[in-house]
Amino acid sequence: MIVEKVKIINSLGLHARPAAQLVKITTRCDCDVFISKDEMEVNAKSIMGVMMLAAEVNSEIIIKCTGPDENLCMNELKELVKNKFYEE
Amino acid sequence: MNKKVKEKVLKGVAASPGIAIGTPFNYVHETLNVSRETISDHEIEAEIIKYKAALEKTKTDIVEDKKNAAKRGGQEAAKIFDAHLLIIDDQVLIDEAVYFISSHNVQASYAVSKIMKDYQMAFEKLQNQYFSQRAFDIEDVCRRIIKNMSSELDHVDLSTVLKGKQIVISNNIFPSDTLNFNKDLILGIVTESGGSTSHAAILSKSLEVPAVVGVTGITKYMNKISLMIVDGFTGKIIINPKPSTFETYKIRQHEEQKQVEEDLKYSKMPSVTLDNQAIKILSNIQSTLEIDSVIKWNSDGVGLFRTEFLFESSLSILSEDDQFKIYDEVSEKLYPRDVTIRLLDIGGDKLNDKMSIKEDNPFMGVRGMRLLFDHPDLLRAHLRAILRASARNNISIIIPFVANLTEITKTKMLIERTKKELASEGYPFNDKIKIGIMIEIPSIVMISEAVAEKVDFFSIGTNDLTQYLLAADRGNERVSNIYDSFHPAVIKMLDITIRSAKKKNIDVGLCGQMAGYPIAIPLLIGLGLRELSVTPFLVPVVKKIIRRLDSKKCRILADNCLKVSTSRSVSSLLSDFFEKNIGENPLQ
Structure with a gap:
């Protein structure tokens, strides 16, 4: 299992479209992915779950990947967040 | 009509201009109260198949609505349904329902309604308004799935229940209601919740019918209204108007119609000074x-x-x-x-x-x-x-x-x-x-x-x-x-x-x-x-x-x-x- 903390930097946070982008990656990877923010932890393969985090700009999320693809998945997710979900 | 109330004015947000005078129609979304029924182990598989078929059907319905909305109201109206497609494709949501059906021996419609309520509650609690409003979208999607699985939840077909042209009053209007609304059927729209950017506001503007949204308390008066006025210019709703108020608005409405005809004539002339x-x-x-x-x-x-x-x-x-x-x-x-x-x-x-x-x-x-x-x-x-x-x-x-x-x-x-x-x-x-x-x-x-x-x-x-x-x-x-x-x-x-x-x-x-x-x-x-x-x-x-x-x-x-x-x-x-x-x- 690998765990990393990342900061949301796109100005609008994890709204519907970024959440969908994120889920596209997690559902493709062969590993369990959970994301937590504050007290809440959600399954990162669910768009509803990811949106429920209500992660706004500058909030920090903790990504947890467990399984064969964990490294690949984590890298892709970090890249996605760093690139502001390729939408701005 | 129950007890008559005297003339009463309620204030909301003017969402679409015009004046409507008429009787109200209460457009209710049945509360989702799917009762729990126990199913036997050998029925589980059939129930899951039924659930998955309903998902597919709902997906097709949403895609269809999206196309129609695009035709009718342009690109933005269609966008509303995009998020709904994302929700219905949520694998975790699907798995949760399947798991719930098989582990609790319940029918699919109950599983969906239970999951929907849990999510809805979680979303409503969120502080950020953008995220909390998503509860509304979840409800709309789940209602459609349940509707496609059972006869328990039937949508009102406005064309069969309205007594002539009426003013439609509702707590809120869901995107999936859109196709039910037709300019030839309704006089105006009034909703209890929503603001100037709500779906109800967008819909009424595209239909060019007078509308006032965010009228707190309107649904409480429902049974006490014999006649009402919707003033889409000022955002006023007048319940059971006095004869004098009725006359004033009748005249204004008449003038408005005359004005529209005259305006159309003017609009064809060139815009030049003397x-x-x-x-x-x-x-x-x-x-x-x-x-x-x-x-x-x-x-x-x-x-x-x-x-x-x-x-x-x-x-x-x-x-x-x-x-x-x-x-x-x-x-x-x-x-x-x-x-x-x-x-x-x-x-x-x-x-x-x-x-x-x-x-x-x-x-x-x-x-x-x-x-x-x-x-x-x-x-x-x-x-x-x-x-x-x-x-x-x-x-x-x-x-x-x-x-x-x-x-x-x-x-x-x-x-x-x-x-x-x-x-x-x-x-x-x-x-x-x-x-x-x-x-x-x-x-x-x-x-x-x-x-x-x-x-x-x-x-x-x-x-x-x-x-x-x-x-x-x-x-x-x-x-x-x-x-x-x-x-x-x-x-x-x-x-x-x-x-x-x-x-x-x-x-x-x-x-x-x-x-x-x-x-x-x-x-x-x-x-x-x-x-x-x-x-x-x-x-x-x-x-x-x-x-x-x-x-x-x-x-x-x-x-x-x-x-x-x-x-x-x-x-x-x-x-x-x-x-x-x-x-x-x-x-x-």
């Missing part, structure tokens, strides 16, 4: 739903396309491509008319939860370009989308809320950079796209001559100009007596701006509320304006006045207004002129 000065009458719009009105009222084009509404009403922030589709649709449908797009002006009165930053004095804080400069990625996508839609050469750009030259040169530089980017990617666009600015901060008026050398046109926004010049918040009732667009200082500001524009030979137009005040129009023409931009349905009203004006007489009126020192004197000069030259006030 001494042959051509005046362009453009429209202020905020969504693609208003394109038809621009064409119907024969407006010369769009003088102000407010883009903030697109962002506020959308379920998610619009990507470059989403925006491009919208601007392209406006450009194409209105071609060869001009369309002036104002860059996203969020702030002050239109604070958006998605981007809001807490400020002590938001009207003087980060709004307009100030906010866009802080969000370079958002600005870049915005500019790219507008430029990409400019290939027909009928689009121009307005830079909002500028206080100094630096902001203008910076924006122009960014536009140039975007052009280079697009050129290298091979996108067609108008290399000579016109760039203008909003005149709404007094400082820019004082240096307008220098500014006129840097831009292609001025667009005067009288609402904000008045507010900033008189230091009176236009939304604050306690200073509403100070906020006054007829203050002589405001008129001097207009004069300075228009003179600077003429001297430097650039276009100048006015898109504030002032252009829609009948008595102010002679003054605006007198000051030298030849372009006014108003709400689409006011186009014929403005034209009617213009056709009775002599621009030389208007000039004398303007000179007189520039000499007096109180707004009362200005008002009386304007009223006198109006009475002598136009006659009755067409808006009274």
